[in-house]
Amino acid sequence: MSTTTGVRSVALLEHAIDYTSLALAGIGPEHLDAPTPCAAWTLRDLLDHMDDALAAFTEAALVGEIDLGPVPPAPELDRLVERLRQRACALLAAWRARYGDEPVRIGDGRLEAGVLAGVGALEIAVHGWDVATACGRDHPLPSALADALLEVAADVVAAGDRGRRFAPARPTDSADAGERLLAFLGR
Numbered sequence: 001m002s003t004t005t006g007v008r009s010v011a012l013l014e015h016a017i018d019y020t021s022l023a024l025a026g027i028g029p030e031h032l033d034a035p036t037p038c039a040a041w042t043l044r045d046l047l048d049h050m051d052d053a054l055a056a057f058t059e060a061a062l063v064g065e066i067d068l069g070p071v072p073p074a075p076e077l078d079r080l081v082e083r084l085r086q087r088a089c090a091l092l093a094a095w096r097a098r099y100g101d102e103p104v105r106i107g108d109g110r111l112e113a114g115v116l117a118g119v120g121a122l123e124i125a126v127h128g129w130d131v132a133t134a135c136g137r138d139h140p141l142p143s144a145l146a147d148a149l150l151e152v153a154a155d156v157v158a159a160g161d162r163g164r165r166f167a168p169a170r171p172t173d174s175a176d177a178g179e180r181l182l183a184f185l186g187r
Contacts, residue, residue, distance in 0.1 A: 009117030010095050012152075015145045016121040017088045020128025023139050024081055027131065032077060036134040037187045039167065043134040047084065048074045050127050054087035057120040060113075061094035065105035091120070118152040125149055126185060129178075141178030150181050157185070 032044040041049070052071045060066050074080050095117055103110035111119075125145060132139030141149075162168050167186025174180055 009114045009121070010092070012121040012145075012148055013095055013117055013124070014092055015142070016125035016128070016149075017092055019139075019142060019145060020124050020131070021085065021088065023128040023132040023135075023137070024084060026137075027077065027081055027135060029077055031135045034134040034136075036130045038130055043131065046127060046130055046134065047077075047080055050084055050124075050131075051080060051087065053120075053123055053127075054084065054091055057116070057123075058087065058091040058094045060104045060106075060116055060120075061091070061098045064102055066107075068107050088124070095120075115152075115156065118149075119156055122149050122152045122156070126182070126187070129182065129187075140176070141181060143177045146177035146181045150177060150184065153181060153184055162186070 027043070027047075032042065032047075034043045035041075036043055036046045038046060048071075051074050055071075056066045075083060098113065101113060103112050104116050106116075125141060126149075129139060129141055157166055169186055170183040172180055172183035174183070
């Protein structure tokens with residue numbers, strides 16, 4: 001990862017984590033069965049997915065690969081939200097300490113480290129919005145973050161991802177970058 005790409009990716013991760021940390025505040029047991037913008041997922045499903053994703057993105061920075069093996073079960077809600085915060089701090093520290101531009105191995109493939117860090121920021125921020133939405137809170141994506149994530153999404157979300165990882169894009173004529181990002185990702 002070049003110095004410029006690395007600094008930009010880490011700054012994007014930091015912004016996404018800050019945004020999502022606010023979304024995690026105030027989750028209660030009454031929210032766990034709430035539907036999320038991710039089709040067929042409850043908030044608990046989403047939190048479990050976030051726990052796994054944060055661990056995987058940290059592993060990518062630390063060892064240069066992501067193990068696609070089974071995920072251990074997540075703890076109860078209070079411990080899970082705290083573990084998400086701890087994992088986010090560990091992820092940020094790992095990406096700040098990462099040197100070099102070696103690609104990260106994911107299964108049989110490889111992905112440039114800076115691109116993967118951008119994908120991590122995209123995942124973290126959009127799922128932060130999902131969490132807030134599931135809890136009934138208005139928590140719009142900040143424009144600067146959404147603008148940067150729109151660039152990442154345009155580069156990494158392929159037609160084959162639609163219907164599997166993302167819903168079809170929704171039309172929008174909004175000038176708001178957050179709304180455009182969410183529409184692009186089918187939310």
